[in-house]
Amino acid sequence: MAGGGTSEAMKVSDVFILLGISILMAGFLMHAWVEPVPLVNEEPGEGVKVEKSAMLFKNDKLLIDISVEKGQSLTVMIDSKLGMEELLPVDIANSNGKTDFSYEFTAEERIDAVIFIELDPSSFEGEGGLVEAEAIINVQRSLLYDFIVYPIGALLLSFGLYKRKEEQSHEPIDAEIN
Numbered sequence: 001m002a003g004g005g006t007s008e009a010m011k012v013s014d015v016f017i018l019l020g021i022s023i024l025m026a027g028f029l030m031h032a033w034v035e036p037v038p039l040v041n042e043e044p045g046e047g048v049k050v051e052k053s054a055m056l057f058k059n060d061k062l063l064i065d066i067s068v069e070k071g072q073s074l075t076v077m078i079d080s081k082l083g084m085e086e087l088l089p090v091d092i093a094n095s096n097g098k099t100d101f102s103y104e105f106t107a108e109e110r111i112d113a114v115i116f117i118e119l120d121p122s123s124f125e126g127e128g129g130l131v132e133a134e135a136i137i138n139v140q141r142s143l144l145y146d147f148i149v150y151p152i153g154a155l156l157l158s159f160g161l162y163k164r165k166e167e168q169s170h171e172p173i174d175a176e177i178n
Contacts (some may be wrong), residue, residue, distance in 0.1 A: 013163035020157025027149035039066075039117060039133035050117040052137050056107035059142035064103040064115065068133040 039048050056062060107113070117135055 011164070011167060013160045013167055016156050016160030016163060018160075020153050020155070020160055023149055023153030023156060027147075027153060030149070031146070034136055034138050036134045036136045037117075039135055048118070048133075050115075050135065052115045052117075054113050054115065054137070054139050055110075056113055056139065057110050057141070057143065058107060060107050061140040061142075062103075062105040062107070062113065062115070063136075063138045063140060064105075064117075065136045065138075066101045066103075066117070066133060067135075068101070 037050050037052065039050060054062060105113075115137060
């Protein structure tokens with residue numbers, strides 16, 4: 001320590017407790033935190049393109065939820081080594097006022113997919129050329145291997161608590177005898 005001080009060594013139980021809690025929290029954040037991707041053009045008449053990649057295994061589902069506030073045309077495409085597959089290009093002007101769209105893609109084999117979301121600038125003249133939309137891209141796994149972090153974190157945490165209890169049971173008890 002600075003200033004010539006000393007400190008006790010960190011106990012093994014504290015290390016395992018810290019690791020277990022950290023892994024559990026990281027797993028929770030990994031699964032619960034899905035950030036929406038903003039689809040906004042800065043200048044009128046400018047197109048909006050978003051590109052996101054995902055690794056999909058057999059029977060994994062790719063879910064894309066899009067909410068459009070301004071704009072009239074939207075195209076969602078998935079590109080993989082199998083070739084370009086277009087997912088229902090949507091003409092928002094003809095969707096009877098519907099502004100929320102959902103897409104679901106199921107992988108038939110393992111692919112490294114790249115998702116393209118494109119908004120066509122030529123169709124925004126009715127809105128002054130500006131677009132405001134938001135996309136949430138989520139992957140649902142058929143195998144639950146993403147959840148392996150929870151048992152690992154719980155195992156480390158329980159081992160740390162066990163070691164702490166064991167360390168406390170071997171400490172001498174100071175007692176005053178009158």
